[in-house]
Amino acid sequence: MEPEKFEIRSVTHRPGVITFEWDDTGDEYRVYKEGELRQEGPVCDFTDDYVKDGKMYHYSIERIRNNRTEDVIMMQTSGLNQKKDAHNPLRYLVFTTIVAKSQVALSWERIPEAETYSVFKNGDLVTETKDCSYIDRDVPDERTFYMIRTTRPARKAEEPMSAGKSILGRIAGKFNPDSSTEEDVTEEFWITKVIGQPSKLLLPAEEWREPDPVESWRLRYTTFLEEKFINNPNVLSPNRTFKGDGRYFDPEGESFRTRGDVTLSYKDPGYPLVFRKEAGKTVAYGLSGRKREEGTASIDDFTIEPLEHDGREFGFELMHSVGNPLTPAPMIDYEVHAILRRHGTFHVTGYHDQAPHHEVYLDKGDGWVPIHRAASKGLAHMSEVIAYQHWVASNFE
Helix, strand or coil: CCCCCCCEEEEEEECCEEEEEECCCCCEEEEEECCEEEEEECCCEEEECCCCCCCEEEEEEEEEECCEEEEEEEEEEECCCCCCCCCCCCCCCCEEEEECCCCEEEEECCCCCCCCEEEEECCEEEEEECCCEEEECCCCCCCEEEEEEEEEEHHHCCCCCHHHHHHHHHHHHHCCCCCCHHHHCEEEEEEEEEECCHHHHCCCCCCCCCCCCCCEEEEEEEEECCCCEEECCCCCCCCCEEECCCCCCCCCCCCCCEEEEEEEECCCCCCCEEEEEEECEEEEECCCCCEEEEEECCCCCEEEEECCCCCCEEEEEEEEEECCCCCCCCCEEEEEEEEEECCCCEEEEEEECCCCEEEEEEECCCCCEEEEEECCCCHHHHCCCCCCEEEEEEEEC
16 A cells, blocks of 8 residues: 655745645644744645745644654745846745655756756766756655756856857857867856755654754865966967966865865854965966966955844855966956855855866865865856856755
8 A cells, every 4th residue: 555645746936925735635734934833734735924035944844643743844945036146146046945755856946048957966967857846756864965957058148248258258269179169158057955864854843953053164165277287378478387286176175276264153252254265376387398487366356245144044255356466367256155054054156267176165063065066167268258157055954
């Protein structure tokens, strides 16, 4: 005999409102929002009309039979924000995660002009779909990383200068043998969702307890050159070659172009935010292979801006524009918007040039966890006229 199906059937977002309904098993149900009981009875739907635009919420639904919790569904989603960020289109993207005994269900707001989505589970491609959803019924009782990737032509992007990116991107492609012309005018999008161990998530209210508060968060963002030596794309410069960093992705990699470390302390009064930044040394070689000069780039335009907090969550914006100190060259540009919550969940989103390598890690006291890694597509991609890569990472644990 098949077990009774108890899953969320639909989730609807409207400005200021989230509504969801679930399978009717003939039982009583309890709905909790952020751990507080909001509804109890036989009704199989719930409407929350106390929703802020873009804010993330956690819900749980308990199926009650004979005064005993038989089953639990957990859901994480955010309020619809109709006003999008043109520079950072993933910042307010609605992403819904549902965890039940029988499934992990993911659904996301459509990215304009994106046609297909590739879904990865722990690094392995599992499907390609035109739908904005994915259901996984092979759910291991362990932490799982899901990633969704899509692309769209840069000329269809809403951000400023998109037309210039499209036209000049094709020109830049002719001088960048490491990538195709199509790549040069294509924006890339990555959505990462880290889901915790289901058996620890799917607990009834009487057994669930607030996670131990995070005492300190650390975020590390590093840019680096994988090659040991790299040719200067500016063929007219006497500096023909630059020394690279000679490494691959590594949170503790000692060589880099730039590195920013942000520490947020919840254990100290006022929740201090500490920002440390550094640029690696740039070394240039001439046509003969001899070292011509060296220098360190200015990091004046590598800045942080704290956001408002309420003692339960804290945020900041990181802005980065750092150039080559030895020769005229495009800046390495990126921006990050981060929310780090005291109970252990995070939402970090941003965009960056598609060169050089970019790596972003978080640590909440148990070691570095990669939340974004992007390999370089060639130094020509640092130009402002080339399409950006956009990314967002969050967790449900």
